[in-house]
Amino acid sequence: MIQLSIPLRQALARLTLPVLIALAFGTMLLGKADALLAERARMALADLLTPIWAALQQPVTAVRDAVQEAESLLSLRAENARLREENERLRRWQAVALALEAENALLQRQLAFVPETAPAYTTARVVADGGGIYARAVLLAVGPQHSVRKGQIALDERGLAGRVTEVGGRSARVLLATDMNSRIPVTLEGSRARAIMVGTNGARPRLQHWPEGSAPQDGDRVVTSAEAAAFPAGLPVGIVRRSEGGAPEVELFARLDRLDMVRLFDYGLGGILPPESVARPEPRPRR
Numbered sequence: 483m484i485q486l487s488i489p490l491r492q493a494l495a496r497l498t499l500p501v502l503i504a505l506a507f508g509t510m511l512l513g514k515a516d517a518l519l520a521e522r523a524r525m526a527l528a529d530l531l532t533p534i535w536a537a538l539q540q541p542v543t544a545v546r547d548a549v550q551e552a553e554s555l556l557s558l559r560a561e562n563a564r565l566r567e568e569n570e571r572l573r574r575w576q577a578v579a580l581a582l583e584a585e586n587a588l589l590q591r592q593l594a595f596v597p598e599t600a601p602a603y604t605t606a607r608v609v610a611d612g613g614g615i616y617a618r619a620v621l622l623a624v625g626p627q628h629s630v631r632k633g634q635i636a637l638d639e640r641g642l643a644g645r646v647t648e649v650g651g652r653s654a655r656v657l658l659a660t661d662m663n664s665r666i667p668v669t670l671e672g673s674r675a676r677a678i679m680v681g682t683n684g685a686r687p688r689l690q691h692w693p694e695g696s697a698p699q700d701g702d703r704v705v706t707s708a709e710a711a712a713f714p715a716g717l718p719v720g721i722v723r724r725s726e727g728g729a730p731e732v733e734l735f736a737r738l739d740r741l742d743m744v745r746l747f748d749y750g751l752g753g754i755l756p757p758e759s760v761a762r763p764e765p766r767p768r769r
Contacts, residue, residue, distance in 0.1 A: 601714075601747045601748055601749050601750075602629075602747075602748050603745045603746055603747040603748065604624070604628065604629060604630055604634075604745070604746045604748075605743060605744070605745050605746075606622040606623060606624050606630070606654065606743070606744055606745075606746060607622065607623050607742065607743055608620045608621070608622060608741045608742055608743070608744065609621055609622065609623045609653075616647075616655075616657055616658075616661050616663060617661055617662065617683045618657070618658040618660045618661035618662075618664075618681065618683055618738075619644075619647075619655050619656060619657050619658055619661060620644075620655070620656050620658065620741055620744075621653055621654075621655055622653060622654045622655070622656060622744065622746075623652065623653060624652060624653060624654055625652070626651065626652055628652075628654075629748070630646060630649055630654045630746055631646070631649055631748070632646055632647060632648070632649055633645065633646060633712075633751060634646045634746040634747060634748050634749075635713065635714070635717065635746070635747045635749060636656045636744045636745070636746055636747075637717070637736070637744065637745050637747065638736045638737060638741060638743070638744055638745075640718070640735040640736050640737060641717070641718035641719055641720065641734065641735030641736045642659060642666075642706060642713075642717050642718065642719045642734070642735070642736060643656065643658060643659065643736040643738060643741065643744055644656045644657050644658040644659050644661075644664070645657055645664075645712075645713075646746060654746075656744065656746075658681070658738055659679065659681060659687055659719070659734060659736070659738070660681045660682065660683065660684065660685065660686070660687055660734070660738060661681040661683060662680075662681050662682060662683045663681065664679075664680070664681035664687065665678055665679075665680060665681075666678070666679040666687075666706065666712075666713060666719070667679075667706065667707040667708075667709035667710055667712065667713065668689070668704050668705065668706055668707055668719055668732075669704070669705050669706070669707040669715070670692070670696070670698055670699075670702045670703075670704060670722070671702065671703040671704070671705060672699060672702045672703070673696045673699075673702070675692050675693050675696035675698075676692070676693070676707050676709065677689045677690065677691055677692035677698065678690050678691045679704070679719065679732055685739075686723065686725070686731035686732055686733055686734070687731065687732050687734070688725075688729055688730065688731050688732070689704075689722065689730040689731070689732060697730070698722045698730040699722060700722055700723060700724050700730075701721060701722060702721070702722040703718075703720075703721060703722075704719040704720050704721065704722060704732050705717060705718055705719055706719060711751050712751060713749075713751070714749045714751065718735050719732060719734065719735065720732040720733050720734040720735050720736075721733045721735075
């Protein structure tokens, strides 16, 4: 092994940085002078380093996969615990539901209950948002020989979406529950108190005109009421949520921002204002 003197080692240490800088500038000048040669040099260096990178990448990939597998196992364990708890809760609810079903069947037999016939419905596709005199409405495409009429109830797979207000030869317009012209009588399932759900042109309608002493509570389930013969009773609407100002609002079950298909149910009800009685915005004078 060659032993270098201390002055020589210090001189080499001082020359290392200038030499590297000179090599860098030389490489840049060479690349400017001969681009083809610089490209070949880069590709040769890449070919030389690629096997090394590939060899180093394998253990890194293995470690990353092992970490992801461990995280997946931990998340699966937590998910299994949550599912076991949920299954236990569902089994309890199933027992309660079976008991209520048996009790309901017994009461129906005693009262000679006549069940209501299932309402007829039509499925229609949403083809446009907005339009017309309403801020929150959707346009539906219906066939030329359709049975859609004003007053039919529009529901998606989750709950109440709105009500048909205009019908044409091949189209129909549904006023959504969030429109400011929408007024829907509802019932709070927890207290059985009745209220009016008023659209705000926002994502959540507000509740108004509930009985004194029966204020809506956060988390109460909201269903339609049969008041004014406008809606049938018991259609799912949403959940009561408090706004930042403390006002009771309804988080709708229906996904009104993602409406694609709706079902129009004919319950044979009236109780809807004619179009000419709806407040229309006054046209602004042109300057």
